Amino acid sequence: MRAAPTMAPDDLGRRVLAHLRPGRDGWLTTSLTIVLVAVALGVSALLLTLTGASPSASLSAIWTGSLANTTGWTTTLLNAAPLLLVAVGAAICASAGTFNIGQEGQVLIGGLFGAWVGLRLALPGPMLVVVVMAAAAVGGGLWAALSALMYRFRGVNVVVSTLLMTFLAIQLVTFAVSTPWLQESAQGSSGIADAQSNPLPADALLGGLGQYPSMQLNAGLFLALVAAVGVALVLSRSRWGFRVRMVGLNPLTAKHTGVRVAALGGFTLALSGAFAGLAGGLLLASPVSPNRLQAGLSDNVGWDGLLVALVARNRPLIAIPVSFGFAVLRAGGDFLSATGVPYYLVDIVKALLVLAFVAPPLLVGLLRGRRGATPPTPFPLPAVPTKMKAAV
Amino acid sequence: MTPTTSAVPILELRGITKSYGSVTACDAVDLRVEAGEIHGLLGENGAGKSSLMKVLLGLVRRDTGTVLVRGEEVALDSPQEAAELGIGMVHQHFSLINGLTVWENVALGDTGKVNKQAVCDGIAEVSARYGLPVDPEARVDALSAGERQRVEVVKCLRRDPQILILDEPTSVLTQAESQELFAVLDRVVANEGRAVILISHKLAEIAQATDRVTVLRKGRVAFRAVTSDTTPQLLARQMVGREVSLGEEGAALGLLPVQQTRAGHDGAHDRQQAVLRLAGLTVVQGGVEVLGSVDLTVGAGEIVGLYGVEGNGQSILGDVLAGLVAPTEGTIEVAGNRVDVTRPGALSKAGLGIVPEDRHHSGVVLDMSVAENLTMKSLDEVSGRFLLRRRATLARARRLADEFNIVTPSLDAPVRSLSGGNQQRVVLARELSGDTRVLVAAQPTHGLDVGAIEDMYARLRRAADEGVGVLLISTELEEVMALASWIAVISSGRISGALPVSEATPERLGMLVGGEAA
Numbered sequence: 084m085r086a087a088p089t090m091a092p093d094d095l096g097r098r099v100l101a102h103l104r105p106g107r108d109g110w111l112t113t114s115l116t117i118v119l120v121a122v123a124l125g126v127s128a129l130l131l132t133l134t135g136a137s138p139s140a141s142l143s144a145i146w147t148g149s150l151a152n153t154t155g156w157t158t159t160l161l162n163a164a165p166l167l168l169v170a171v172g173a174a175i176c177a178s179a180g181t182f183n184i185g186q187e188g189q190v191l192i193g194g195l196f197g198a199w200v201g202l203r204l205a206l207p208g209p210m211l212v213v214v215v216m217a218a219a220a221v222g223g224g225l226w227a228a229l230s231a232l233m234y235r236f237r238g239v240n241v242v243v244s245t246l247l248m249t250f251l252a253i254q255l256v257t258f259a260v261s262t263p264w265l266q267e268s269a270q271g272s273s274g275i276a277d278a279q280s281n282p283l284p285a286d287a288l289l290g291g292l293g294q295y296p297s298m299q300l301n302a303g304l305f306l307a308l309v310a311a312v313g314v315a316l317v318l319s320r321s322r323w324g325f326r327v328r329m330v331g332l333n334p335l336t337a338k339h340t341g342v343r344v345a346a347l348g349g350f351t352l353a354l355s356g357a358f359a360g361l362a363g364g365l366l367l368a369s370p371v372s373p374n375r376l377q378a379g380l381s382d383n384v385g386w387d388g389l390l391v392a393l394v395a396r397n398r399p400l401i402a403i404p405v406s407f408g409f410a411v412l413r414a415g416g417d418f419l420s421a422t423g424v425p426y427y428l429v430d431i432v433k434a435l436l437v438l439a440f441v442a443p444p445l446l447v448g449l450l451r452g453r454r455g456a457t458p459p460t461p462f463p464l465p466a467v468p469t470k471m472k473a474a475v
Numbered sequence: 476m477t478p479t480t481s482a483v484p485i486l487e488l489r490g491i492t493k494s495y496g497s498v499t500a501c502d503a504v505d506l507r508v509e510a511g512e513i514h515g516l517l518g519e520n521g522a523g524k525s526s527l528m529k530v531l532l533g534l535v536r537r538d539t540g541t542v543l544v545r546g547e548e549v550a551l552d553s554p555q556e557a558a559e560l561g562i563g564m565v566h567q568h569f570s571l572i573n574g575l576t577v578w579e580n581v582a583l584g585d586t587g588k589v590n591k592q593a594v595c596d597g598i599a600e601v602s603a604r605y606g607l608p609v610d611p612e613a614r615v616d617a618l619s620a621g622e623r624q625r626v627e628v629v630k631c632l633r634r635d636p637q638i639l640i641l642d643e644p645t646s647v648l649t650q651a652e653s654q655e656l657f658a659v660l661d662r663v664v665a666n667e668g669r670a671v672i673l674i675s676h677k678l679a680e681i682a683q684a685t686d687r688v689t690v691l692r693k694g695r696v697a698f699r700a701v702t703s704d705t706t707p708q709l710l711a712r713q714m715v716g717r718e719v720s721l722g723e724e725g726a727a728l729g730l731l732p733v734q735q736t737r738a739g740h741d742g743a744h745d746r747q748q749a750v751l752r753l754a755g756l757t758v759v760q761g762g763v764e765v766l767g768s769v770d771l772t773v774g775a776g777e778i779v780g781l782y783g784v785e786g787n788g789q790s791i792l793g794d795v796l797a798g799l800v801a802p803t804e805g806t807i808e809v810a811g812n813r814v815d816v817t818r819p820g821a822l823s824k825a826g827l828g829i830v831p832e833d834r835h836h837s838g839v840v841l842d843m844s845v846a847e848n849l850t851m852k853s854l855d856e857v858s859g860r861f862l863l864r865r866r867a868t869l870a871r872a873r874r875l876a877d878e879f880n881i882v883t884p885s886l887d888a889p890v891r892s893l894s895g896g897n898q899q900r901v902v903l904a905r906e907l908s909g910d911t912r913v914l915v916a917a918q919p920t921h922g923l924d925v926g927a928i929e930d931m932y933a934r935l936r937r938a939a940d941e942g943v944g945v946l947l948i949s950t951e952l953e954e955v956m957a958l959a960s961w962i963a964v965i966s967s968g969r970i971s972g973a974l975p976v977s978e979a980t981p982e983r984l985g986m987l988v989g990g991e992a993a
Contacts, residue, residue: 322858329851335837339797340852341820
């Protein structure tokens, strides 16, 4: 067997994560961010105008859909919870220097496990919803663990494998809901069954808090907030978190001090998958989805959650407001598309904003590297390119 | 004090200043290099030598100052421009690609169609002219460090540079190889009127090989002279900025210690009380034996030097002892107990501390705080079952920082913000804390200034006096001769001989380094 690549950390992921590490911002990064956000908003307004919509009307539609009334902001908060869970998971493995970008698939697999358990197990009342959530977390964790194992034993790049596993997950769920395995029972006179599961029983769903018809807040939000605060504390204050950070910042020194680098790195990847899977379970049991398994269940929550983590630069506490901002765009975007503006425009706006936040630290890092503005590094410089007439 | 010179020097730097943020690496540096001379550029680490050369190669832009090549002012905005002006450099660390053959490496960076025959002919011509035998068809990873250096020099000379810069070229060479290199450089300047700039921090080398010398200190030109008019002592004083003794400090500067300052410890060489015993240690990587059956014993309270030229297996031995690489065969005993090296951290738990060769690589976590770096190996003492205890962490770190004179703005400052010498002290403090029986110090003074080097020597001595066995892995002959009581020599991954320091001479060690019996 080929030696496991324990000494070759996941290079691509590590390099990106190193640039995104918080605490390296100078005034240049900050001002560049402000400029780019302004540019992103300007381009967004331009795009809206070009498609015939009015930017101000669109803005007010987003406001109405997300924050203006009780229905709006409960929708926003319901959207924020799974995003935050995904982002917190991403932050864990990023701390260990592993870049997981497969949350979308891990969310789906979480949904698959959750739906299977929710539809097959007859457990009394609140027990069932807890078991559904746990199963979803296990599902997402196992899915990510496959990528960890591929890296451990065959050296497959984690960034690549987690990404590709997402497409596999979509296929797997599509397959599951198209076969007797999970497909819904035929309905109505036509006798046609769609590619989706039966709806989950009421016991498997998260009930609203209190008896307010327009306010459907549920425990999911609190779960996500507790997770964010808890993970932030564990990473900064616990022995385990200390080891995780060491592995992320310098795996060789970590190994020297006795940390099982490969095992810990793999475990954090699985853990981040578990958080994404939990988000999938939350989607399944929450009023933001049709409460049944479909290939579209994840609805970009995995991708958006990853973007939340990127914008928050992998800080769980910062991810709280950022996930809220993304949820505003999601909830408001749904409302906006109801007014006739294509939904993909919202995606474009989101993408532009993410670029505006993520590009500056990377750009400044590259610029510094080029101009040699950082003090000389101890590492050897790359070979000097020389342009010479043919010698001799 | 400038010697008589021809009217137009081949290279002249006037008032070169280069700052990185608040740090001024070069401060109004003037340098004048004549055609046909080997010009030594001497200075401690951080004196500004490398920054000056980066300016000269167009790798970084100078803040102020002018560069004249053959009397004409040039911009030097890019490496391409420097190359076109005929400025070539042999870097300290190899810039060769291992998987390619020699001729492919030499052709790298050429423009236009690659013609293998023409490249090989060029290599043969350069080889013959300067006496630098290389095989164009050999793969670079099969070559020894000395051969690789030769390829670098050939690669550079084939481009026909008028000004050839060599950055610490002898750090990977045996003494015999160094002599050969200097002979080649003599031919380059004497017969063809080129200029050579030889960068070094080793006094003996500068004194031997150069025609004129410029000494940099803290970014400024401290001294310039015709080499034959100076003495190593004078150069040493100019380099450090104060009087230096020729014992310990001389060793730190690359001069052989005049007298054995370590009398009395020769007899303490007690093999009965071995605290570190390596037996048949072998590492095979990618089918190549990089470490071959190494046997080595270090007794309590003694300093054993492992001397050899860079790239002869010291790095891999360091990795094994740091617990980063598992040996293919062989055993390691610490304080009489055989250590299961497959268990993470087993060596440190057994009482082995190591100052690794590259502290940024495996010694410190640059982005963690000084306190965290000082306590990362003793988490049991500074945390409960689950949570870290900040007060305990800081108290322990404070104690170590005081004991080892670590200069830091605060214990919460990242190690990245410390000077090299203080970073090295952080590593040393951490590795000596706890119940350390053996300390492995791999190239512990690389990249440090003289003050920090002396401090390191004193601390290694003190550790030995307190009964710790010290294994000093070093490429600096002077360092080993000044500190160790017993010297083993490593060559091509094998121990080629060992002898007490009283019997060691540079000549005998040189032969062992070359793999011959002495």
